[in-house]
Amino acid sequence: MKKSGAQLVCEALLREGVEVVFGIPGGAILPLYQTLPQYPHLRHILTRHEEGAAMAADGYARVTGKVGVCWATSGPGATDLITGIANAMMDSVPVVAITGQVSRKAIGTDAFQETDIIGICLPITKHSYQVWRAADLPRVVKEAFVIASTGRPGPVLIDIPKDVFTEQAEAEFPETVEIPGHRPVLEGHPAQLRRAVRLIQEARRPLILAGHGVLISRAWDELRAFAEKTGIPVITTLLGISAFPADHVLYVGMPGMHGAAYASLAIDEADLLIALGMRFDDRVTGNLEAFARGAKVIHVDIDPAEIGKNRKADVPIVGDVRHVLRQLLPIVPHSSYPQWLARIEQLKREHPLRVPDSKGLLPQEIIEHLSDITGGRAIITTGVGQHQMWAAQFYKFVEPNLFLTSGGLGAMGYEVPSAIGAQIGRPDKMVWSIAGDGGFQMTMCELATVVENRLPIKFAIINNRSLGMVRQWQQVFYQRSYVASCYECNPDFVKLAEAYGIRALRVTDRKQVRTAIEEACEHPGPVLVDFLVEQEENVYPFIPPGMSVKELIEDPRLRSPQAERML
Amino acid sequence: MSPSDGSSPTYHTIVALVRDQPGVLSRVSGVIRRRNFNIASLSVGHSEQEGLSRMTFVVYGDDEVAEQVTKQLRKLVDVVKVSDITRENIVARELALIKVRATPQTRSEIIQLVDIFRANIVDVAPESLIIEVTGDEDKIESLIRLLRSFGIREVMRSGRLAMMRGMPAEAEGGARERGESA
Ligand SMILES: Cc1ncc(C[n+]2csc(CCOP(=O)(O)OP(=O)(O)O)c2C)c(N)n1
Secondary structure, three states: OOEEHHHHHHHHHHHOOOOEEEEOOOHHHHHHHHHHHHOOOOEEEEOOOHHHHHHHHHHHHHHHOOOEEEEEOOOHHHHHOHHHHHHHHHOOOOEEEEEEEOOHHHOOOOOOOOOOHHHHHHHHOOEEEEOOOHHHHHHHHHHHHHHHHOOOOOEEEEEEEHHHHHOEEOOOOOOOOOOOOOOOOOOOOHHHHHHHHHHHHHOOOEEEEEOHHHHHOOOHHHHHHHHHHHOOOEEEOOOOOOOOOOOOOOEEEOOOOOOOHHHHHHHHHOOEEEEEOOOOOHHHHOOHHHOOOOOEEEEEEOOHHHOOOOOOOOEEEEOOHHHHHHHHHHHOOOOOOHHHHHHHHHHHHHOOOOOOOOOOOOHHHHHHHHHHHOOOOOEEEEOOOHHHHHHHHHOOOOOOOOEEOOOOOOOOOOHHHHHHHHHHHOOOOOEEEEEEHHHHHHHHHHHHHHHHOOOOOEEEEEEOOEOHHHHHHHHHHOOOOOOOOEOOOOOOHHHHHHHOOOEEEEEOOHHHHHHHHHHHHHOOOOEEEEEEOOOOOOOOOEOOOOOOHHHOEOOOOOOOHHHHHHO | OOOOOOOOOEEEEEEEEEEOOOOHHHHHHHHHHHOOOEEEEEEEEEOOOOOEEEEEEEEEEOHHHHHHHHHHHHHOOOEEEEEEOOOOOEEEEEEEEEEEEOOOOOHHHHHHHHHHOOOEEEEEEOOEEEEEEEEOHHHHHHHHHHHHHHOEEEEEEOOOEEEEOOOHHHHHHHHHHHHHHO
16 A cells, blocks of 8 residues: 555554654644644644754654654754754754755755755764655665664764655565664674783772763663673763762762862872773863873773773773673672772762852752752753853762763753653653743743643752853853843843743742742642852862863862862 | 874875765865875875775875775765774785887887886877876886976876775775774
């Protein structure tokens, strides 16, 4: 029986187990929309901006481990997806993005709403397709899902001309596809594993650096078992946060530019780094030459190109973190490092990460209360900037895979749509979106999506009436020359939320923080809390870009006399 | 881009087997541009297998740069196989077409040169000749140098083509595996 291209797309998606698609219609993709009523199991979430659709698909993918799907019309619809696609690329998130395109014969003529979206997206997609025959659609969709979700995950774009949606075709749905250029290696090489074990046996101050790969491969149980058997303390990168419980005795924290000083200092003193699904990003390493000079490196990554890209590995292991940990577990020694753990404890005491004293309301304490009240079990999404770093520092995640943040791209505006995707993917979980007043304004149109879909998301706006992180850099690097970083006009976020039909509260005093958070948690629907915080509060510690842990700037208010002596 | 491993920079010959898909060339060249690799030459053509093309790249850099190039290329879905064959036993050739000014006085001198280089004259016009030459880059360079005094009008070079001696398929697989476990 012949089917239209649009029907073939919907059927192929259903066969991949897709339940929800985020998008906005338009001329070129309308034939696809008009078939949706035939497929009631394909839930469509109408976002208010295509960036919201792409980032919601990303958030959905992160919490579920499934492929997130978004779609948009040609031209402006497609270009609006770009930041979300780039975000998924940088953070290795499996997303399939479908774009409508002008009809085949109009391609290349600069037709109305024609954009070479394939060309634009080449560097920010793992792979892409432009489909010229409806009969190819089932195979292309299948391939796209395989490519997006296996190996190192990433976004795949499928561009479909309008008349391919309407073309009638006889097509078969393949069960499997053969993609010769895509053969991810899952198991680690046995010889390398043996070398890794030898290095672990020789080490006296080893550290595990757990990155996003641990969460992507869903290896949190294996990581925990590995750390407990070997006794090796665990550091998580920004995207690795929640891969290891924050209340565990072996947990150290996040290192790097705004990481805990003790985590960066521990790396500096380590003699072995076991890097699991992390890529030695410059926000982690700072000056590469000075980074962990005394440490050997075991580097496990599914993407061979990451190994040796920034930091040379003594033992390179290409493979999926979960598989490799399962291979390593039976052959690593039972061990413990009491002296090394005591040293890390000492570093924690000398360089504490805690809320400093202040008269005004501080973002750090808000997040501490939030962590406390939700028991470290809420899904947290953030934007980019100071609030993101405070969330990473002060929320104590005790369950796995709860932290959604734009790590690689650092895209403001991620806080709201990713929360939508997360809440749809995990309706059983409480979702808190910790937002900057800057980033929130980039995608706050999605509050309508929240209400329309009855999503009980809680929004905490850390409102410093400024582009806080930019203001901080201007303070530190440009002698307080605050150009274009302090807002003269913010909307009244409480009224704004109410305009969407969302319950809203304003908090100006630290005495109100707990009750506001508790009230938000108890309310069954969405709630927005506008926290008016100190404008000039800074994120500490701070290792300036390109510098090393030796140049670490600590919070002057926290410096203990002991630490003072050390500096 | 990646820190130097101390090996001195040299020209690396990298061959890739790619699927004949629309846009494959821009994908490949895009990776190279984006990663800031220094490409000296790139040539492409159909391979012995239908639907697959072979590319030969020449990249300038140290061993780590060459390794990153191959790894980044291997990440592309349309790239089926990549190997750095610089240190293998290879045959490397380039083709050049050289249009040179030729007067009745200089013509026989040019023909003599062409013979010495075992090149061919493929076009004869009243005031010029087109010479076709194949060989390694050195041979082509020296012919061009010698012809320069006659007045070169146009030079067209193919870029390097390279192939391993012996049983290439097997050896290529070997090189690939070494790269992956490295
Ligand atoms: C889309 C985008 N534009 C610009 C930036 C640069 N940038 C990084 S942090 C920041 C300030 C963020 O302000 P806000 O969202 O209010 O968060 P805060 O730092 O105040 O917590 C800016 C502008 C960015 N990361 N993303």
